[in-house]
Amino acid sequence: xxxxxxxxxxxxxxxxxxxxxxxxxxxxxxxxxxxxxxxxxxxxxxxxxxxxxxxxxxxxxxxxxxxxxxxxxxxxxxxxxxxxxxxxxxxxxxxxxxxxxxxxxxxxxxxxxxxxxxxxxxxxxxxxxxxxxxxxxxxxxxxxxxxxxxxxxxxxxxxxxxxxxxxxxxxxxxxxxxxxxxxxxxxxxxxxxxxxxxxxxxxxxxxxxxxxxxxxxxxxxxxxxxxxxxxxxxxxxxxxxxxxxxxxxxxxxxxxxxxx
Numbered sequence: 001x002x003x004x005x006x007x008x009x010x011x012x013x014x015x016x017x018x019x020x021x022x023x024x025x026x027x028x029x030x031x032x033x034x035x036x037x038x039x040x041x042x043x044x045x046x047x048x049x050x051x052x053x054x055x056x057x058x059x060x061x062x063x064x065x066x067x068x069x070x071x072x073x074x075x076x077x078x079x080x081x082x083x084x085x086x087x088x089x090x091x092x093x094x095x096x097x098x099x100x101x102x103x104x105x106x107x108x109x110x111x112x113x114x115x116x117x118x119x120x121x122x123x124x125x126x127x128x129x130x131x132x133x134x135x136x137x138x139x140x141x142x143x144x145x146x147x148x149x150x151x152x153x154x155x156x157x158x159x160x161x162x163x164x165x166x167x168x169x170x171x172x173x174x175x176x177x178x179x180x181x182x183x184x185x186x187x188x189x190x191x192x193x194x195x196x197x198x199x200x201x202x203x204x205x206x207x208x209x210x211x212x213x214x215x216x217x218x219x220x221x222x223x224x225x226x227x228x229x230x231x232x233x234x235x236x237x238x239x240x241x242x243x244x245x246x247x248x249x250x251x252x253x254x255x256x257x258x259x260x
Contacts, residue, residue: 009079012065016073027067034063046210092116114149126150138206140195148199160197167193215253222249 015022037060044053065079072078077085093113096103103109117129130142147153154160167190174182198205226245227234237245 008062009065009069012062012069016066016069022066025066025070027070030063030067030070034060034067037063042210046207046214092120110145111149114146135206137191137195137209140192141199141205144192144196144199154196154200157197157200160193160200164190164193164197219246219249219253222252 017023037056041053041056041060044056064082068077068079068082071082091098093116094109095101096109096112103112127143127146130139130146132139134142144153154163167186171183171186171190174186195205198208223242223245224234226248227237227242230237234242
C-alpha cells in the first residue's frame with residue numbers, strides 16, 4: 001500500500017509541476033471539484049456499487065493530495081503532516097482503544113467523542129465547529145446529535161412526535177392569516193423537529209430524503225412515459241389524470257422485485 005500511495009503523491013507533484021492547468025489551481029478553485037467528488041462518493045454509496053465507490057474514493061483522495069501539495073508549496077503543511085495530525089487526533093479521541101477508560105457501548109463512545117471535541121476546541125459555543133457550509137438538513141442533524149451527546153435531548157420519541165404536530169398546527173395558523181414570515185418560521189421549526197425524530201429513531205435524514213428523491217425521480221419519469229403513451233406531454237395532462245398515472249407508477253414499482 002505504501003508504494004501505491006507514494007506513486008500517487010509523485011504523480012500529483014508531476015502534474016503540479018508540468019501541467020499548465022494544474023499549476024494554476026488554488027484551494028479556492030478546487031472547492032467545487034472537492035464538493036463534487038464528495039457527492040459522487042455519496043452517490044456510489046447510495047447505489048451500493050463497490051466498483052464505483054472505489055473509483056470515487058480515488059478521485060476524492062486525489063483532491064486531498066492535491067490540496068496537500070499546494071499546502072506544502074505555500075509552507076503551510078505537507079501530506080505527512082496531515083496524516084500525523086489526523087492520527088494524533090484519532091488516538092486522543094479514542095482513549096477506550098488506546099489505554100484509557102473503557103466505553104460501555106457505541107453511544108458512550110459518541111458522547112465521549114463530542115465532549116473531548118468540545119474541550120479540545122476551547123470554544124464557548126458547543127455547536128461552533130459545525131461547518132456553516134453544510135447543507136441545512138445535514139447541519140440540523142449534526143446540531144441535534146451534538147446537543148443530545150452533551151445531554152440536551154428529548155426524553156421520549158413521542159414527545160418529538162407531539163412537537164411535530166404542534167409545529168404543523170402553528171404553520172396552519174400562520175397560513176390561515178397569510179403571515180408569510182411566520183409560515184417560513186414554522187416550516188423551519190417543523191423540518192428541524194422531523195430531523196430530531198429521525199435522529200432519535202436511528203435514521204439519517206439526509207440519506208432518507210435522498211432515497212425519497214430517487215423514488216420520486218423514477219416514478220415521475222414513469223408518469224411522463226405514461227403521458228406520452230397517451231399521446232400527450234406531461235404538462236398537458238390534468239391533475240386528476242396525473243394522480244392516476246402516479247398511482248400506476250407506484251404500483252408498477254412495488255411489483256418489481258428489485259424495487260421492493
